[in-house]
Structure formats: structure tokens, C-alpha cells
Amino acid sequence: RRPYIKFTQINRIMKDLMLRGEEGVGVYESGWHRGIEGQMSKLIAFTPVKSGALALGSLWSVAVTAPISEVSVTVRQVYIRHFAAEAALIAVMFIFGLLVFIYQRRVSEALKARVKQTEADLQETERVYQRIVEQATDLIYILDLEMRVVLFNRHSIEIFSNLVVTEKDGGVIPEQADLSRGELYVGKKLAGLFRPADVEFMRRQIDRALERKASYSFEQTLTIRARKVHLSTKLIPIRNDRGEVYQLLGISRDITERMEMEQRIYNTEKLASIGTLAAGVAHEINNPLAIILGFADLMLERFPPGHPEYEDLKVIEYNANHAKKVVEDLLGFARITEGLEDTVDIGHSMNTVINIIKNTLMTKKIQLVTESPDQLPRVRGDTREFQQVIFNLINNSMASMEKSGGTLTLSTHAEGEWVHVSVTDTGVGIPDRIKAQIFDPFFTTKKVGEGTGLGLSLCYGIVRKYSWKIFFTSSSAEDHPDQPTGTTFTVSMPIYQTRE
Numbered sequence: 040r041r042p043y044i045k046f047t048q049i050n051r052i053m054k055d056l057m058l059r060g061e062e063g064v065g066v067y068e069s070g071w072h073r074g075i076e077g078q079m080s081k082l083i084a085f086t087p088v089k090s091g092a093l094a095l096g097s098l099w100s101v102a103v104t105a106p107i108s109e110v111s112v113t114v115r116q117v118y119i120r121h122f123a124a125e126a127a128l129i130a131v132m133f134i135f136g137l138l139v140f141i142y143q144r145r146v147s148e149a150l151k152a153r154v155k156q157t158e159a160d161l162q163e164t165e166r167v168y169q170r171i172v173e174q175a176t177d178l179i180y181i182l183d184l185e186m187r188v189v190l191f192n193r194h195s196i197e198i199f200s201n202l203v204v205t206e207k208d209g210g211v212i213p214e215q216a217d218l219s220r221g222e223l224y225v226g227k228k229l230a231g232l233f234r235p236a237d238v239e240f241m242r243r244q245i246d247r248a249l250e251r252k253a254s255y256s257f258e259q260t261l262t263i264r265a266r267k268v269h270l271s272t273k274l275i276p277i278r279n280d281r282g283e284v285y286q287l288l289g290i291s292r293d294i295t296e297r298m299e300m301e302q303r304i305y306n307t308e309k310l311a312s313i314g315t316l317a318a319g320v321a322h323e324i325n326n327p328l329a330i331i332l333g334f335a336d337l338m339l340e341r342f343p344p345g346h347p348e349y350e351d352l353k354v355i356e357y358n359a360n361h362a363k364k365v366v367e368d369l370l371g372f373a374r375i376t377e378g379l380e381d382t383v384d385i386g387h388s389m390n391t392v393i394n395i396i397k398n399t400l401m402t403k404k405i406q407l408v409t410e411s412p413d414q415l416p417r418v419r420g421d422t423r424e425f426q427q428v429i430f431n432l433i434n435n436s437m438a439s440m441e442k443s444g445g446t447l448t449l450s451t452h453a454e455g456e457w458v459h460v461s462v463t464d465t466g467v468g469i470p471d472r473i474k475a476q477i478f479d480p481f482f483t484t485k486k487v488g489e490g491t492g493l494g495l496s497l498c499y500g501i502v503r504k505y506s507w508k509i510f511f512t513s514s515s516a517e518d519h520p521d522q523p524t525g526t527t528f529t530v531s532m533p534i535y536q537t538r539e
């Protein structure tokens with residue numbers, strides 16, 4: 040009836056496996072399943088069942104069967120579901136991974152941007168610091184404990200480069216080096232850059248700062264191109280995180296101007312007190328002097344040259360005249376305070392002066408050269424006082440050419456807001472060692488009776504009064520044996536501006 044069933048297969052499964060109480064699956068050919076007929080492969084799954092309710096030693100084997108086609112559909116469905124689930128899982132994982140990746144990228148980009156910003160901020164801060172340090176009008180420098188340069192700011196370089204010792208003189212800086220470059224100094228020891236005396240001075244100051252472990256202030260005077268530069272310096276030990284000093288910060292201020300100003304105020308005060316004194320004394324002396332001179336004159340008429348008393352009388356006259364000159368100079372100070380006019384016609388004033396001195400110059404074998412434009416603007420000041428200044432300068436020039444004659448050059452020119460008047464001589468010049476003193480009241484190198492030492496301080500007083508300027512250059516045989524000697528004094532006066 041059922042031609043498709045293969046009993047041999049079933050029997051083998053039953054006999055060899057199920058009856059022995061084994062567990063497993065098998066396949067056999069059958070002809071029906073749940074009312075459906077026809078050839079089909081069926082799957083059988085079996086397992087032994089042991090139960091207390093059953094007789095001891097006896098064993099049941101339970102089996103389920105189903106056509107493979109039915110099972111395979113189920114299996115395929117299971118597979119498909121499984122696959123779908125796996126695919127979904129992979130997709131979810133992929134998307135999750137992607138999200139994590141994107142998130143991380145965002146975070147890292149934000150981080151990168153933050154780092155970049157911080158870096159830029161830092162750089163900006165550094166630039167600001169650098170600019171402050173570079174543009175500071177103070178000298179700012181950093182040295183390590185072995186006196187190696189860590190930093191010189193621009194102003195330090197401006198001053199210190201003038202003191203550098205080059206290779207030729209035993210330093211470490213090559214001859215042709217560009218001394219204005221900061222990198223040139225970084226890492227070099229002071230001992231290789233400057234003169235031993237300067238380095239030794241600095242070392243002592245550093246030692247003192249380190250001893251105190253606190254900032255230490257000192258003042259020093261440097262000679263830079265024949266000009267004295269005064270520095271007020273503070274050395275500050277710099278500590279690392281552990282509190283150990285490892286560098287020194289130096290801040291120096293150029294106090295030259297302040298010192299010069301103080302000196303000037305001091306000079307002006309000295310002049311003012313001389314003025315007050317002079318005004319009082321001069322009148323007291325003037326009258327007796329006039330009488331002495333008057334009588335000397337009278338007596339000289341009675342005792343002509345050749346007479347035994349003549350020479351003695353001449354001595355009286357000469358000295359009384361000198362005393363008169365001193366008194367006049369002193370009175371000059373007293374007059375400083377009372378200016379008469381407020382503008383000066385420089386060209387006209389100079390012509391008057393030239394007319395007065397012409398003859399004297401001729402007798403002293405001094406050539407006169409004048410250089411001046413046709414027209415000069417008026418300057419602020421008083422004519423008489425201007426002439427007094429120029430006379431004093433010319434007198435000094437003539438005195439300096441006393442021995443061998445020479446050339447006196449008077450030149451005037453306008454430049455910007457100033458008119459400059461120069462008095463130049465080819466005289467003996469002023470030695471460097473007394474240059475700082477020549478404006479001092481009573482400073483003179485002339486013989487007693489010849490100079491009062493008041494000429495230049497009088498000039499100075501007048502110059503100060505009108506805010507003019509006076510300066511000089513001079514070369515003497517003492518300092519420059521193989522150069523021509525001579526002196527130029529220049530007075531600079533601001534042009535008088537008429538208000539429109």
C-alpha cells in the first residue's frame with residue numbers, strides 16, 4: 040500500500056540506535072505524513088526517556104518525525120531570521136561605531152581647535168610680553184648664574200653694543216658682526232663680550248644680589264663714545280618652581296638726563312646766588328674803583344713814561360682795570376634777571392659785534408671769516424644779552440689764538456625752528472679733562488689777572504634764561520697730537536613765532 044517506505048532504514052534506526060537508548064537524528068524515506076501521501080524524506084529525532092514510574096531497567100525512546108521539506112522551510116526561516124537579526128546587529132554595531140567615530144572626531148577636532156586657540160593665545164601673550172620688553176625704554180636683560188646672556192632687549196643692545204670687545208681685542212665677537220642683532224649675544228658669557236673691568240664690576244653686583252637673595256640696586260657710569268651714561272640698575276634673582284635662583288633679571292634705567300638736569304639746576308642756583316651776591320658787592324666796589332682809576336689817570340699825566348713812578352702807576356691802573364672787569368662781569372649776573380627786549384635780530388646784532396671786534400682782530404693777526412644768509416628770522420631774547428654771549432665767546436677764542444694768530448669764523452644759519460650761531464677758532468682747544476668744568480663760575484685756566492672764569496658761566500646763565508642751547512666741540516694737542524686744534528661754540532635759539 041505504501042510503496043515508498045524503506046523499512047530497512049527505519050529498522051536500522053530503531054534497532055541500532057533507539058533501542059540501545061541513544062540520542063540522535065536520522066533520515067528515512069517515507070510515503071506519507073499527516074494524511075499527505077507520496078514519496079518524501081523524513082527527518083527523525085529521538086531521545087531516550089528515563090522515568091521512575093517505569094520499571095527498573097526499562098527504557099523508552101521517544102521520537103518525532105517530520106518531512107525534511109517541512110523542516111527545511113522552518114530551518115530556512117530560522118536561518119533567515121537569524122541572518123536578519125545578525126545583519127541588524129551588525130548594522131546597529133556599524134552605526135554605533137560610526138557614531139562613536141564621528142563623535143570622537145568631533146571631540147578631537149574641538150580639542151584640536153582648543154589646543155590651537157590656546158597655542159595662539161599663548162603666542163599672543165608671548166608676543167605682548169616680547170613687545171613690552173623690546174619696546175621698553177629701560178634696559179632689560181637676563182643672565183644665568185654663569186653670567187651667560189639669556190636675553191638682551193633692544194635698548195640693552197643699543198647701550199651694551201658700544202662696550203663690546205671684538206675678537207681682535209680678545210673677545211668672542213667677530214670683527215664684522217652686526218652688533219645690533221640680539222642673537223649675537225645669547226648664550227655668550229659676559230667675560231667674552233666685555234672688558235674685564237666691566238665684567239668684574241657686574242660679577243660683584245650679581246654676587247651681592249645672590250647673597251641677599253633679593254633684588255639689589257646700584258648705579259654705574261659708562262663711557263660711551265666719550266659721553267658719560269649713568270645707569271640706575273636693579274638686579275632681581277629669578278627662581279624656578281623649586282624656589283632655587285637660576286637666573287638674574289636686570290633692569291637698568293638711563294638716568295643721564297636726570298643727573299644732567301640736576302647738575303644744571305645746581306649750576307643755575309649757583310649762578311643765581313652769585314647774581315644776588317654780585318649785585319650787592321659790585322656797587323660797593325665800583326665807586327672806590329672809579330676813584331682809584333681816576334687818580335691813577337691823573338698821576339699818569341704828571342709822571343709820563345720814563346719817569347721812575349710811571350711803571351708803578353701802570354701796575355695800579357692795570358689791576359684796577361682788571362678789578363673793574365670782574366665787577367662788570369659780576370654785574371652781568373645781576374642783570375640776567377631783567378631782560379629788556381623779547382626778540383633779537385640776529386643778523387643785525389652780529390654785524391654790530393663784527394664792527395666792534397674788527398680792529399682788535401687785525402692787531403692780533405686773526406683772520407675773520409663770516410658765513411651768514413641774507414635773511415634770518417628773529418629769535419626770542421634780548422639783543423644786549425645775545426651780544427654779551429657772543430662777545431664772551433669771541434673773547435675766549437681770541438685768547439686761545441693769542442700766541443700765533445689764526446682764523447675766527449662766525450657763522451649763522453636757520454634750521455627748522457632754530458637759529459644757530461657758531462664761533463669757531465683755530466686756537467689751542469680745550470683739553471678733555473677740563474671740558475666738564477669750563478662753565479663753572481670762576482673756573483679759568485688763565486693767569487691771575489687775565490681771566491675771571493665768569494665769561495662762560497655768564498653765557499650759560501643767559502642761555503638758560505631764554506631756553507637757548509649752548510654746546511661746543513674742541514680738539515686740543517693734549518688729546519689729539521696730530522690733529523689741528525680749535526674750538527667751536529654754538530648757541531641755538533628758537534625762532535620767534537608771531538601769532539597769526
Ligand SMILES: Nc1ncnc2c1ncn2[C@@H]1O[C@H](COP(=O)(O)OP(=O)(O)O)[C@@H](O)[C@H]1O
Nearest residue numbers: 435436439468477483484490491492494495526
Ligand atoms: N675758545 C676757547 N678755546 C680754548 N679754551 C677755552 C675757550 N673758551 C673757553 N675756554 C676755556 O674755558 C675757561 C673758562 O672760560 P671763561 O668762563 O670765559 O673764563 P675766562 O675766559 O675768564 O678764563 C677758559 O679759561 C679756557 O680754559
Ligand SMILES: [Mg+2]
Nearest residue numbers: 434435494495
Ligand atoms: Mg672768558
